[in-house]
Amino acid sequence: MNTFLKRLLARPEAILFFVLVAEIVFFSVAGRNFNTSDNVANIVRHSAEIGMLALVMMPIILTGGIDLSVGSLLGLCAVIFGVFTHEWKMAMPLAAALTLGVGAMAGGVNAALITVLRLPPLIVTLGTFSLFRGLAEAITKGTMTYRDFSPEFIALGRERWMGLPLQGWLFILIAIGIAVLVHRTTFGRAFRAIGFSPEGSRYAGLPVQRRIAFTYVLAGIVAALAAIVFTARLRQARADAGTGYELQAITAVVLGGTSIFGGVGTVGGTLLGIASVAVLTTGLKLIPAIALAGIGSELGSLLTGALLILALAGGTLAKSLAVRRSRRQSHAAPKPTITT
Amino acid sequence: MKRSTFLTSLLAFALVTACDKKSDSSSAGNSSDGKKLTIALLPKSKGNQYFATVEKGARAAAAELGVELIYDGPTNTDPAKQNEIVEGWVNYGVNVIAAACENREGISGALKAAQEKGIKIVTYDSDTTPDARSFFVNQATAQGIGETLMDTAAKLCGEEGEFAIITATLTAANMTEWRKNIEARLAAKYPKMKLVTTKPCDDQKDKAQAEATNILNAYPNLKCIMAICSPAVPGAAEAVKQAGKAGVVKVLGLGLPSENRQYVKDGVTQAVILWKVEDLGYLTIQAAVAAAKGTLKTGDKTFTSGKLGAMEIQDTDIILGKPFVFTKENIDQFQF
Incomplete structure (x- = not known):
């Protein structure tokens, strides 16, 4: 038990787990109506789309890449979904399926530029970040908003099944899928290997570029799915949908212990990252003093930033302390052959 | 080990749902x-x-x-x-x-x-x-806005003479509604006043200034410019100021006091209209x-x-x- 605890505590995600528990306990006491099914539903609804993006961002970062374009792609897919349903009068399921196809294609563009032309992911997705958003704005001429979606479709954004909002179930499905992919399949284990050592992976016979391409296409598909959920929740499709979501998704992933250099990270950690940010930002708004002052959102981003920096600094500090301690111990041991 | 983190996060989620109680509605x-x-x-x-x-x-x-x-x-x-x-x-x-x-x-x-x-x-x-x-x-209702604009313009011009309107676009729903009310008031109460032209400025100050300059050149007897979108008020004022016609050609419009304060104090713009x-x-x-x-x-x-x-x-x-x-x-x- 003692060693199990020690091993658990040694993991960076362990600290985050205790942060999450502390948040929940704190907001239960200090917040109003925090422990209610309505609030849980709110947290899930408000973070489902960012959460989905974080889940597919995780394998990308694990390979040592990054995708800055997912938020813009969410906006583009929302607009294209609106064009399909409103201008081309498509049935909802067909429009949704085609939108997922568009997402896959857009992810494919990122993948091709990164794996075929070997351009750095940061630059490629910085380009498509503007490109996708620009396309969305061009389609809507910056002003057009698609509204009046069918009640059955809007239900996807509002209704609950067994107490949990529908998008929550969708999120859980994706989470299980990604967790199995990354941790339980040989296919997905390649992501970590690639991030740890791309050269080594190639020598080991892994199809490095194909695996990397897969992560970006997957991100495109899930960004399209998040766009549909977003549209259902807000009952409108507009070009500015999902602005800034890419950075919030990256925050959740990095907070959850995935190294930005790749090779290190778990899906469980990402889930903890998503949850601790979601609980923090929602809970703050339920504390009477903060709600009355109307500074919930501002304090939310401030504390999320502080949490991220503390978590990263704390992890690095703990590591360097451990290194120093082990070095001191080895210094203390008698070393007869030192002469310089 | 990986399973343990996945499970702990599920556990945390369960913790939230477990202490669920009915909303205090x-x-x-x-x-x-x-x-x-x-x-x-x-x-x-x-x-x-x-x-x-x-x-x-x-x-x-x-x-x-x-x-x-x-x-x-x-x-x-x-x-x-x-x-x-x-x-x-x-x-x-x-x-x-x-x-x-x-x-x-x-x-x-x-x-x-x-x-x-x-x-x-x-x-x-x-x-x-x-x-x-x-x-x-x-x-504010469209009628209230239209009538106040027209009444104020008439007062500034002594109820006679030519005036021009600068709007955002010729199709914007709210502005069309305002113009209708301005024209109705004009027809009903001020027979000696004449609306000579209505120009769009696409909600841009620069374009409003250019349009106002054109209007000033085209209608030398103009007594007043009425700007009914907020960027057009300082735009028209700048044009009148640069033409050296401050006070001769009156400027009024719908806008924020803060955006027009200097022109109002300098006597270029006579009236800014908005609700309190x-x-x-x-x-x-x-x-x-x-x-x-x-x-x-x-x-x-x-x-x-x-x-x-x-x-x-x-x-x-x-x-x-x-x-x-x-x-x-x-x-x-x-x-x-």
């Missing part, structure tokens, strides 16, 4: 239990000086009525954030939500859900769909509290609101009254 919509009413005021964007002025008026009303006021909104106009804030307030258990809606249809779902929990909904500045709120505090934004906030909170207490009901024809006195109600619109004319004499009293 009894506080919502119940004003007779002696607890202070909590009114939530939602602006389109928090940083905008216009809404900061609304807040000022709202705070005054809240202090007068002894209610708690929450003022929160997106930093920039963001319909998604507006929905999230409203949903948060429903959970928090406010009594009334007063909203300026960025997205008419998009926010209606969240507002209806709030109504189902017994929370009263009032809108102001920009309405939602009528079924998602009890009252809309309407800052602070009063809009004051009236909104008065109406919100009255709606929660049940003293303001659908079907009422007037609403008595503190220092503002009796306000007319048209259907479910509470009308703030005629727009206000800002001039050299009073403009320094207004900060928005």
Whole structure:
């Protein structure tokens, strides 16, 4: 038990787990109506789309890449979904399926530029970040908003099944899928290997570029799915949908212990990252003093930033302390052959 | 080991759901239990000086009525954030939500859900769909704006001579409505005045300035330029100033006092027309509290609101009254 605890505590995600528990306990006491099914539903609804993006961002970062374009792609897919349903009068399921196809294609563009032309992911997705958003704005001429979606479709954004909002179930499905992919399949284990050592992976016979391409296409598909959920929740499709979501998704992933250099990270950690940010930002708004002052959102981003920096600094500090301690111990041991 | 983190995160999730208890919705919509009413005021964007002025008026009303006021909104106009804030307030258990809606249809779902929990909904500045709120505090009717603009122009010109209009676009719904009312007033009351031209400026100050310069050249006898979109007022003023016709050709328009203060003080612009934004906030909170207490009901024809006195109600619109004319004499009293 003692060693199990020690091993658990040694993991960076362990600290985050205790942060999450502390948040929940704190907001239960200090917040109003925090422990209610309505609030849980709110947290899930408000973070489902960012959460989905974080889940597919995780394998990308694990390979040592990054995708800055997912938020813009969410906006583009929302607009294209609106064009399909409103201008081309498509049935909802067909429009949704085609939108997922568009997402896959857009992810494919990122993948091709990164794996075929070997351009750095940061630059490629910085380009498509503007490109996708620009396309969305061009389609809507910056002003057009698609509204009046069918009640059955809007239900996807509002209704609950067994107490949990529908998008929550969708999120859980994706989470299980990604967790199995990354941790339980040989296919997905390649992501970590690639991030740890791309050269080594190639020598080991892994199809490095194909695996990397897969992560970006997957991100495109899930960004399209998040766009549909977003549209259902807000009952409108507009070009500015999902602005800034890419950075919030990256925050959740990095907070959850995935190294930005790749090779290190778990899906469980990402889930903890998503949850601790979601609980923090929602809970703050339920504390009477903060709600009355109307500074919930501002304090939310401030504390999320502080949490991220503390978590990263704390992890690095703990590591360097451990290194120093082990070095001191080895210094203390008698070393007869030192002469310089 | 990997499984352990996955399981712990599931455990944390279960922890939230496990201590689930029914929402404390009894506080919502119940004003007779002696607890202070909590009114939530939602602006389109928090940083905008216009809404900061609304807040000022709202705070005054809240202090007068002894209610708690929450003022929160997106930093920039963001319909998604507006929905999230409203949903948060429903959970928090406010009594009334007063909203300026960025997205008419998009926010209606969240507002209806709030109504189902017994929370009263009032809108102001920009309405939602009528079924998602009890009252809309309407800052100005098209008739009020049109008539005030025309009356002020006539007064500046001595009720005779040529004048021109600069609008945003020739098709914008609200401006078309205003122009219709301006022209109706002109035909009915000022036979010696003549509208010589109406030019669009696409809501851009530079273009308004260029159009105004063209108008000044084309109509040497022009007595007045009326700008009915806010960027056009300083635009027209700059053109008149550069043409050296300050005071000769009068400028008036619909806009914010702060954007026109210098021109008004220099005597280039004679009148800026807008509603008193602070009063809009004051009236909104008065109406919100009255709606929660049940003293303001659908079907009422007037609403008595503190220092503002009796306000007319048209259907479910509470009308703030005629727009206000800002001039050299009073403009320094207004900060928005």
